[in-house]
Amino acid sequence: MSKDIVKLSKFLSFILRHKPESIGITLDEEGWAKVDEIIEKSASSGQSLSRELIAHVVKTNNKKRFLLSEDQRRIRANQGHSIDVNLKLEAKIPPDTLYHGTAEKYLDSILNSGIEKRNKQHFHLSGDSASASSVDQRHGRAIVLEILSSEKVIDGYSFYLSENGVWLTDFVAVRFIKKPDL
Numbered sequence: 001m002s003k004d005i006v007k008l009s010k011f012l013s014f015i016l017r018h019k020p021e022s023i024g025i026t027l028d029e030e031g032w033a034k035v036d037e038i039i040e041k042s043a044s045s046g047q048s049l050s051r052e053l054i055a056h057v058v059k060t061n062n063k064k065r066f067l068l069s070e071d072q073r074r075i076r077a078n079q080g081h082s083i084d085v086n087l088k089l090e091a092k093i094p095p096d097t098l099y100h101g102t103a104e105k106y107l108d109s110i111l112n113s114g115i116e117k118r119n120k121q122h123f124h125l126s127g128d129s130a131s132a133s134s135v136d137q138r139h140g141r142a143i144v145l146e147i148l149s150s151e152k153v154i155d156g157y158s159f160y161l162s163e164n165g166v167w168l169t170d171f172v173a174v175r176f177i178k179k180p181d182l
Contacts, residue, residue: 005056005057005060008047008049008053008054008057009057009061009065011042011045011047012038012054012057012065012066012075012077013065013077013080015033015038015042016031016033016066016075016076016077017077017080017081017082017083018081018082018083019083020033020083022045023038023041023042023044023045024041024044025037025038025041027076027083027085029085029086030076030085030086030087030088031076031077031081031085031086031087032069032074032075032076033074033075033076034073034074035051035054035068035072035073035074035075036051036073038054038075039051039054051072054068054075055068055072058075063134063164064078064163064164064165065077065078065080065164066078067163067164078162078163078164078166079121079122079124079162079164079166079168080120080124081120081121082119082120082121084121085121087160087162089160089161089162089168090160091158091159091160092159092160092161093153093159094125094127094149094150094153094159094161094167095127095149095150096148096149096150097146097147097148097149097150098125098126098127098146098147098149098159098167099125099126099127099128099129099131099132099144099145099146099147100115100123100124100125100126100132100144100145100147100172101126101131101132101133101134101142101143101144101145102115102142102143102145103140103141103142103143104140104141104142104143105140107143107180110145110174110177111174111177111179112174113174114171114172114173114174114176114177115145115147115171115172115177116171117170117171121168122160122168122169122170123168123169123170124166124167124168125147125149125159125166125167125168125169126166126167127165127167129144129146132144132145143180144180145177145178145180146177146178146180147172147176147177147178148176148177148178149167149176151175151176152169152172152173152176155176157169157170157171157172158170
């Protein structure tokens with residue numbers, strides 16, 4: 001993926017997940033933004049966008065972070081919001097084991113306190129260890145943790161499956177985390 005496409009993907013993530021007001025747009029309650037409004041307002045932020053370029057980012061993003069509406073007039077992020085949106089996700093029964101990728105420097109904290117959503121609506125879990133290991137490594141070496149999700153369901157916790165196949169939940173207590181072999 002070219003540097004320009006990566007930069008555009010990061011820009012879209014920022015405005016669709018965290019700060020739509022930074023370019024003067026408003027998301028609806030389900031997190032949708034009008035593509036034409038993004039194109040118009042992003043020009044003042046130094047971003048030159050087109051419908052075709054946005055569609056290309058949506059189609060080629062390796063983590064499938066974005067979704068275009070059927071009529072291609074609206075776009076939203078599939079998950080990862082730090083702002084309040086209702087993605088209309090229904091609780092689902094996850095596989096017995098899910099995986100969470102994290103930087104090694106966070107491991108002690110996680111093994112002491114569990115995994116928290118912090119400033120986001122949910123945090124992400126993967127259905128396979130390979131996807132979980134692809135976490136952003138700017139914070140250090142990646143560690144993949146096994147989450148005993150079936151046991152978590154028995155305890156009454158909810159899981160949601162986003163449009164792009166990422167599992168979401170609010171909290172994982174230490175007892176549901178299999179300690180990794182390092």
